[in-house]
Amino acid sequence: MEDNFASKGGEVLTFIVDGVLYGIEIKYVNEIIGVEQITTVPKVPEHIKGVINIRGKIVPIISVRKRFGKEEAAFDERTCIIVLEIGDNQVGIIVDRVREVVIARPSDICATPSQSGVNQSRYIKNIIEDKDGIKLLLNCEKLIFDETM
Amino acid sequence: MRIDAGMEQMTDMFVFETTSLLEQLEQILMKTEKENTFEDEDINEIFRIMHTIKGSSAMMGLENMSHLAHSVEDLFYIIREDRDVVKDTAKLYDLVFTASDLLRAEIDLINEDVPPTDFSEVMSNIRAYAQTLKGGDGDKETSKADGQGFRGPASGPSGMTTLRIRFEPGTAMIGLRATVLINSVADRCISINTVPVEFDSEESQRQMESDGLIISFAADDPDAVLSILSEGTAVASCEELNEKHPKTSAQSGGASKALTTVRVMFEPGCKMENLRALMVINNIRDDCKEIYYSPENIEEDQSSANVIRTDGFIIRYSSDLPDEEILRQIGETPSVKSVDTVTAEKRTETAAAESTAADKRHRTEHKQSLVSVNLAKLDQLLNMMGEIVIAEAMVTANPDLKGLKLDNFQKAARQLRKLNSEMQDIVMSIRMVPISGAFNKMTRIVRDMKVKLGKEAELVFEGEDTEVDKSVIDNLNDPLMHMVRNSMDHGIEDWQEERVQAGKPPVGKIVLSASSSSGEVVISVSDDGKGMDPQKLLAKAEANGILTKPRSEYTDKEAFNLIMLPGFSTNEQVTEFSGRGVGMDVVKQSIEKLGGTVSVDSKKGKGTTFTIKIPLSLSIVDGMEVSVGRSIFTIPINYIKESFKLREGQLITDTEGKEMIMIRGECFPLIRLSRLYELDGGYEDLTEGIIILVEADGRSACLFADELIGEQQVVIKPFSQLLISCGVKQNGMAGCSILGDGSITIIMDISSILADN
Numbered sequence: 048m049e050d051n052f053a054s055k056g057g058e059v060l061t062f063i064v065d066g067v068l069y070g071i072e073i074k075y076v077n078e079i080i081g082v083e084q085i086t087t088v089p090k091v092p093e094h095i096k097g098v099i100n101i102r103g104k105i106v107p108i109i110s111v112r113k114r115f116g117k118e119e120a121a122f123d124e125r126t127c128i129i130v131l132e133i134g135d136n137q138v139g140i141i142v143d144r145v146r147e148v149v150i151a152r153p154s155d156i157c158a159t160p161s162q163s164g165v166n167q168s169r170y171i172k173n174i175i176e177d178k179d180g181i182k183l184l185l186n187c188e189k190l191i192f193d194e195t196m
Numbered sequence: 197m198r199i200d201a202g203m204e205q206m207t208d209m210f211v212f213e214t215t216s217l218l219e220q221l222e223q224i225l226m227k228t229e230k231e232n233t234f235e236d237e238d239i240n241e242i243f244r245i246m247h248t249i250k251g252s253s254a255m256m257g258l259e260n261m262s263h264l265a266h267s268v269e270d271l272f273y274i275i276r277e278d279r280d281v282v283k284d285t286a287k288l289y290d291l292v293f294t295a296s297d298l299l300r301a302e303i304d305l306i307n308e309d310v311p312p313t314d315f316s317e318v319m320s321n322i323r324a325y326a327q328t329l330k331g332g333d334g335d336k337e338t339s340k341a342d343g344q345g346f347r348g349p350a351s352g353p354s355g356m357t358t359l360r361i362r363f364e365p366g367t368a369m370i371g372l373r374a375t376v377l378i379n380s381v382a383d384r385c386i387s388i389n390t391v392p393v394e395f396d397s398e399e400s401q402r403q404m405e406s407d408g409l410i411i412s413f414a415a416d417d418p419d420a421v422l423s424i425l426s427e428g429t430a431v432a433s434c435e436e437l438n439e440k441h442p443k444t445s446a447q448s449g450g451a452s453k454a455l456t457t458v459r460v461m462f463e464p465g466c467k468m469e470n471l472r473a474l475m476v477i478n479n480i481r482d483d484c485k486e487i488y489y490s491p492e493n494i495e496e497d498q499s500s501a502n503v504i505r506t507d508g509f510i511i512r513y514s515s516d517l518p519d520e521e522i523l524r525q526i527g528e529t530p531s532v533k534s535v536d537t538v539t540a541e542k543r544t545e546t547a548a549a550e551s552t553a554a555d556k557r558h559r560t561e562h563k564q565s566l567v568s569v570n571l572a573k574l575d576q577l578l579n580m581m582g583e584i585v586i587a588e589a590m591v592t593a594n595p596d597l598k599g600l601k602l603d604n605f606q607k608a609a610r611q612l613r614k615l616n617s618e619m620q621d622i623v624m625s626i627r628m629v630p631i632s633g634a635f636n637k638m639t640r641i642v643r644d645m646k647v648k649l650g651k652e653a654e655l656v657f658e659g660e661d662t663e664v665d666k667s668v669i670d671n672l673n674d675p676l677m678h679m680v681r682n683s684m685d686h687g688i689e690d691w692q693e694e695r696v697q698a699g700k701p702p703v704g705k706i707v708l709s710a711s712s713s714s715g716e717v718v719i720s721v722s723d724d725g726k727g728m729d730p731q732k733l734l735a736k737a738e739a740n741g742i743l744t745k746p747r748s749e750y751t752d753k754e755a756f757n758l759i760m761l762p763g764f765s766t767n768e769q770v771t772e773f774s775g776r777g778v779g780m781d782v783v784k785q786s787i788e789k790l791g792g793t794v795s796v797d798s799k800k801g802k803g804t805t806f807t808i809k810i811p812l813s814l815s816i817v818d819g820m821e822v823s824v825g826r827s828i829f830t831i832p833i834n835y836i837k838e839s840f841k842l843r844e845g846q847l848i849t850d851t852e853g854k855e856m857i858m859i860r861g862e863c864f865p866l867i868r869l870s871r872l873y874e875l876d877g878g879y880e881d882l883t884e885g886i887i888i889l890v891e892a893d894g895r896s897a898c899l900f901a902d903e904l905i906g907e908q909q910v911v912i913k914p915f916s917q918l919l920i921s922c923g924v925k926q927n928g929m930a931g932c933s934i935l936g937d938g939s940i941t942i943i944m945d946i947s948s949i950l951a952d953n
Contacts, residue, residue, distance in 0.1 A: 086932075086940040086941075089874055091923075091924065095919070095922060106916065109918075
């Protein structure tokens, strides 16, 4: 799948977390909703904020800030939840704000330097660089399911 | 195996139908093997099943299955003609069981991309066996060549007796009398044909008056039939026609001259009528001499489906088989709604076949009152029902309504609540299926084990009508199988002498029983075998190092339950069926997955009983909501014994700081939910909150929560995979649910909490 995206490009939803622009392949995105009341689930890792009710479905919510080891910010009117669907699982991720949907052309996509010392590279699949600047394309599966923190 | 293009949509239907047919077949075989007799009905049924499988698998392009079914069909054709040819019944059962197993296995492979299995060996076995039957049959000509199929009865009249009956002159209502007469012998005959074919028209009555009634029949005991016929009311004479009366074959002969025309209508909305029509044709093609149909180009021309949908599918055929047989075959093709004869001189079914026809009618009616539904749709329906229950609460308990006095609204809301709860009952009941299906599968296992282990045992069912949620049944097969195997292998004594010495009947007995009580189904598997010795079990467990406390502290009951621990196997010898050290622990696990419990009881020398208790339905529970800090938890109500406020002096704290509560002279450990779930904001002072005494699996404890909120039915929603991978299940949470106000509650897993604390 990685190769596929790198060679073909595709639509990417971009969002900002802690001042950094990230992207996520649009095929994973189900919807974007505002932050509503999150029910906490006891005894789960810190980045799992809890569960919310989306039209009768119970969807776990992950804080991207916590996931990346950053400080939690207070929710404001621009904070929102991007609901992703990966396989059979729906998961929501809390981001500071959503920007736009851009089309990434293959020529804009670069691979991540594998020996990068950056803490985030584990979750980064590709780097997209176009005229607007640099976006870090997230690896959804790893972002959500990777156990190692 | 590859399914022909265009047939994919029918695969589901095919798999479903063939599987249920095979199941039916197995049941018949089990029954007949047990009773050691073949009723005509059974033979016909097996014949019919094989015929249908042959037809439908040919339609799906599964030649190998079709041929295998064909060979079994041929076999039963011979048996149908003359039951006495079967000498070696054991061999017969083996062959048919093997064939049935192979077909079933092949169906499992249907969506896999593997080449079709080669059944030629089994088929040649079956053919060889058929040959020996025919050999024993002597001069009876039943078949031209193997694999060619057999002709209808008219071409090979083995044991057909033909009679001419004359009624007393001046008999009134001759048609009626003929009907009565034929009905009186119909159940003794394998097949029966008459001239005239029907008795009601004036013409036929005149014919009977002048030529008499000609009956041609095949029966096991022709003499008995003969005597019944000759003693019939108003029968003047009954002469046997040695020479086949030219008119006896009138039915088939006549039919071949004037083709029979039938109109087949399909179930509305069944789609792909053209292919279904093709299936009909394939079904009867083998039995017809000539066959024409309209519209003609059904295989390629998709638009023919529309024509068939509106005008029906017209088949013109001639056959050696009686019309009702062909009609029956057509009628049994999936999705066929009705079959009507449309010739000018409309053929009514002969009175002779009336009993079978009535039977068939009965069966079709029965069929039409049942619908098979995709389980996924039922799941959806149940989910939707859950949503409605929640939505109802959202409306009727809406915070905006607080403090308003709305009489009419309340009235309407009550009505809604009542209707919803009725609907919920119905939705739940749709999913309920009798447990007999799961039980019946066990007969087969017992049978196979009887043969392999050389033990004698009978399997008895009790309460097999008990209904259980479909999803529960599906998960029940494996545990049941393990338990039955266990009873068969370890329970029942190896030698009958042992049983006789112990004063027991030589044949062992395994009882499968089911009953339901207050939201739970209790299923038990008990045998009257040698029972278990707690001391032996303990010794074994000790040797395997799975004891958790000193051996002397174990009660007998605890000792028996040891066999359900992983890594425990009492049999020194590993047999094919059980004793590999897996088995009973698997049972325990899968039952617990269903939210149920298993317990074992045994008396040495008397037998062993496994008892399973599982909730009737997995998805909706009555729950008590309790709050802890800002969180709301649901405790399934059936675990709650009582709840109360703590009084002075009830609390005991031991030297390690463990809190316990004394109730009526008994001491229970106290579990603070806020500490169990590591939550902030709950009450610390025990007298402020509420104590709930819960019990599960014989363990009890007191839970401490802030407040009881109220009782509500909740729909259990499983946790998402992400949360499960974080270990929520290990932390005493069973699932979550949505409350009336849209907020989420977590359902507590009381038995795991009690087991861990």
